[in-house]
Amino acid sequence: MREFDLIARLTAGLPSNPSVLVGPGDDCAVLENVGGDRVLLFKTDAVVEGIHFTSETDPRLVGRKALARCLSDIAAMAGTPTAALITLGLPAEHDPAKLDAVYAGISELASRHQVAIVGGETTTNPGRMLISIALLGWAPRNRVPLRGGARVGDALFVTGTLGGSLPERHLTFDPRLEEARWLAEHFRVGAMIDLSDGLAGDLRHVLLASKVGAELLAAAIPISRQARLAARTSSSAKPALVSALTDGEDFELLFTVPSAEAVPLHDAWRKEFPDLKLSCIGRIVPGAGITLRDKHGSRKLEAHGYVHFQQP
Amino acid sequence: MREFDLIARLTAGLPSNPSVLVGPGDDCAVLENVGGDRVLLFKTDAVVEGIHFTSETDPRLVGRKALARCLSDIAAMAGTPTAALITLGLPAEHDPAKLDAVYAGISELASRHQVAIVGGETTTNPGRMLISIALLGWAPRNRVPLRGGARVGDALFVTGTLGGSLPERHLTFDPRLEEARWLAEHFRVGAMIDLSDGLAGDLRHVLLASKVGAELLAAAIPISRQARLAARTSSSAKPALVSALTDGEDFELLFTVPSAEAVPLHDAWRKEFPDLKLSCIGRIVPGAGITLRDKHGSRKLEAHGYVHFQQP
Numbered sequence: 001m002r003e004f005d006l007i008a009r010l011t012a013g014l015p016s017n018p019s020v021l022v023g024p025g026d027d028c029a030v031l032e033n034v035g036g037d038r039v040l041l042f043k044t045d046a047v048v049e050g051i052h053f054t055s056e057t058d059p060r061l062v063g064r065k066a067l068a069r070c071l072s073d074i075a076a077m078a079g080t081p082t083a084a085l086i087t088l089g090l091p092a093e094h095d096p097a098k099l100d101a102v103y104a105g106i107s108e109l110a111s112r113h114q115v116a117i118v119g120g121e122t123t124t125n126p127g128r129m130l131i132s133i134a135l136l137g138w139a140p141r142n143r144v145p146l147r148g149g150a151r152v153g154d155a156l157f158v159t160g161t162l163g164g165s166l167p168e169r170h171l172t173f174d175p176r177l178e179e180a181r182w183l184a185e186h187f188r189v190g191a192m193i194d195l196s197d198g199l200a201g202d203l204r205h206v207l208l209a210s211k212v213g214a215e216l217l218a219a220a221i222p223i224s225r226q227a228r229l230a231a232r233t234s235s236s237a238k239p240a241l242v243s244a245l246t247d248g249e250d251f252e253l254l255f256t257v258p259s260a261e262a263v264p265l266h267d268a269w270r271k272e273f274p275d276l277k278l279s280c281i282g283r284i285v286p287g288a289g290i291t292l293r294d295k296h297g298s299r300k301l302e303a304h305g306y307v308h309f310q311q312p
Numbered sequence: 313m314r315e316f317d318l319i320a321r322l323t324a325g326l327p328s329n330p331s332v333l334v335g336p337g338d339d340c341a342v343l344e345n346v347g348g349d350r351v352l353l354f355k356t357d358a359v360v361e362g363i364h365f366t367s368e369t370d371p372r373l374v375g376r377k378a379l380a381r382c383l384s385d386i387a388a389m390a391g392t393p394t395a396a397l398i399t400l401g402l403p404a405e406h407d408p409a410k411l412d413a414v415y416a417g418i419s420e421l422a423s424r425h426q427v428a429i430v431g432g433e434t435t436t437n438p439g440r441m442l443i444s445i446a447l448l449g450w451a452p453r454n455r456v457p458l459r460g461g462a463r464v465g466d467a468l469f470v471t472g473t474l475g476g477s478l479p480e481r482h483l484t485f486d487p488r489l490e491e492a493r494w495l496a497e498h499f500r501v502g503a504m505i506d507l508s509d510g511l512a513g514d515l516r517h518v519l520l521a522s523k524v525g526a527e528l529l530a531a532a533i534p535i536s537r538q539a540r541l542a543a544r545t546s547s548s549a550k551p552a553l554v555s556a557l558t559d560g561e562d563f564e565l566l567f568t569v570p571s572a573e574a575v576p577l578h579d580a581w582r583k584e585f586p587d588l589k590l591s592c593i594g595r596i597v598p599g600a601g602i603t604l605r606d607k608h609g610s611r612k613l614e615a616h617g618y619v620h621f622q623q624p
Contacts, residue, residue, distance in 0.1 A: 025459075026389070027459070028354060028355040030352070036345075039343060040448070042340060042341040042448055044399050044433065044444070087358050121356065121357065125437070128437070136352070
């Protein structure tokens, strides 16, 4: 192990943690096995210039977002992230300061969640920057909430507020790692997913995997201030509720618990996370697809979250 | 084609293995922990159109190469690969048949080495195809040969023949997984690395990490038939020995053992791997850098290996 220690010291600078036996600089990273009654979580996610960010986006936030998206997926499994590898595709002509800023954004967020950066590579990708992050983590063996775990009668919850993430929040969101672990530890979480495609789209993934349907209460859906503002500013904008249902990149948690746990969860949440809204937005029902209930009655939401609404 | 349909089609029938608890389709892949007295190995590697292959390259071989490069790094740690995630960056307009062929090339090689494909994603990368693979594996805790493990007096060995990989072998090489595990199990392997940048360049990585020098015997360096042919065909081509020293992408193993093990290793190797050449090409000496000895005497080797990307 002396050799492992030496190399770890030589490659200092990037965030590390006690799971790292060999960090950047050898053929592979070498990590402590998670052992005990745990399972491994493994995820990659890529962001591409012109698709997930623009050439004008603060490169520090680009790096931050690239890692945050992966962390959000580990959160959706109520897991603990441990180590990441970074792949940077760069145009032949690139600004080294920009690259440093990308790494700084990744490193800051990694440090905050005790994630080690254990290596990666830089390769040429003419025309645009691309950042792909591979992330490793773990979770207790019998406490991994999958998409297929929703049951008829379950209450459906969402953290935070939804919609209007595009101008800023998609770059600055906090992955709900702590909240997810607390949930899985204290309540019988059935299904859980992080909201990347929009509430309606991601809920559909859960419903398909669980072979159930859902009824949403329109009045209970937490609409973000940004979505409300956008709806007010322009007559051509989506209604705010449609934003909350269909805008992507909220990166909040959507999950189910048995209905008997809904009230105890609400009470415990308010004590544990007083600054983060938690909303019960509906329930799991027999059948398939999403039904939306508002003061005008009930109607089926169409595929992939696109809804035809009359302005109220 | 929509992303979800595309992923569903690509992930149908991917290779799996008993370590996979949850494969493609949830927020993360969930894998059995390796447990026992083992450590985790973690690696990513990307290939980019126009850099590592051309638009004319057989897409099946492109996929094969993308995975084989990562497998070669696990081999360099004498490890066993278990699970991979595939990231595909694709131009907006792409041929689905080409994509299927890339996946087929990856899957064939993965199956051969019992590697599960546990997920991944496709993203738009205008202008060119990019394939990044994240690979997980394991090795016995106290038997991971690092780059820093070479000691003065050690014998220096290389598998196979070197140079001239570019026209074909860089696409079809076999990662030396079985050979590397056998070596680490039966002999005291000091340092080990896979040859991606060329013998001279990769040996330098070992020497720097181990704080030693090396003396190479020119006559002992195994030159490939392709390198010899190329040197003969054109008067402007590199001499064959220079090809063997500096051409990249051989993906053979370079390693050290204590000198007392050199002869027993040679004998045992010939029985175990009769079809793969093993050459003792020199020894580890005090100091730094590479000295080349031939019939004209000794000289310091200045030539760096072919470097196609920088490790961060």
